[in-house]
Amino acid sequence: MKNRIGMKLYGEVPLDIYAKSLQNLHTLITELTKQIEPGTKIEWSIDELEVGSAYTGIKGYYHEMDKVEKVVIGFETTGMALSKKRPIPYNQKVTKAANQLIKVINGKVSSIDFITTPDFFVEVYQSPDIISEKDKTLVYGTITGRVETLSSRQTLRFILYDNLFDRAIKCVVDEDKKELLKEIWDKDVIVTGHIKRDVTTGRPNEIRNIEDIKILTDKPQGNFLKARGIIPWKEGTEKAENIIRRLRDEE
Known part of the structure; x- marks a missing residue:
């Protein structure tokens, strides 16, 4: 009931x-x-x-x-x-x-x-009369997160909690792409499609025209150790920890 x-x-x-x-x-x-x-x-x-x-x-x-x-x-x-x-x-x-x-x-x-x-x-x-031209813009790209709440009623869709903001993103899948939904529930995935973002914060809130959903089988540990900075490090360049220590000592 x-x-x-x-x-x-x-x-x-x-x-x-x-x-x-x-x-x-x-x-x-x-x-x-x-x-x-x-x-x-x-x-x-x-x-x-x-x-x-x-x-x-x-x-x-x-x-x-x-x-x-x-x-x-x-x-x-x-x-x-x-x-x-x-x-x-x-x-x-x-x-x-x-x-x-x-x-x-x-x-x-x-x-x-x-x-x-x-x-x-x-x-x-x-x-339609309250959607501005800026709001209508969808940008092609990818979002990584965990899948929750799969549904096939009215439209094929699922909720993705993105890794960056941990916020719910509505993902709408076309009928001819329903094979992409197999075995993705409660999995970490990369979703490729057209992303709609909030015009003020830039946070993603919806993905449409989804082309691919890739399941991440492993979550690599220690990736931060391989991360590259915005400016490439070269031999002879002062290391970040030395810069911080020097600036602290100068205070």
């Missing part, structure tokens, strides 16, 4: 935006309950928070769990309507609450997932 509701924000999510989203999610659930099961006092508690991404899972409790499930299905229906840009089949208060929730999709926050089970989610994207 369905009794969980989840929301995940993608992109750069400031604390104030995240807090506002939680409040708007609470309002949406409250208005859905009032319409679908009027007079029912369902208790909603935070059930899960995902480290490194703006995901919140909420669980409903009531002695008649079928009523909780009806509200959860209403949440699914609302998400699908928003995703397909169709009218929400509930009253104006529900519609207003839903529209307030997705107002955070403003360029920095690129999309929101409405989630109820591991197999069900709908994704609400940016409206």
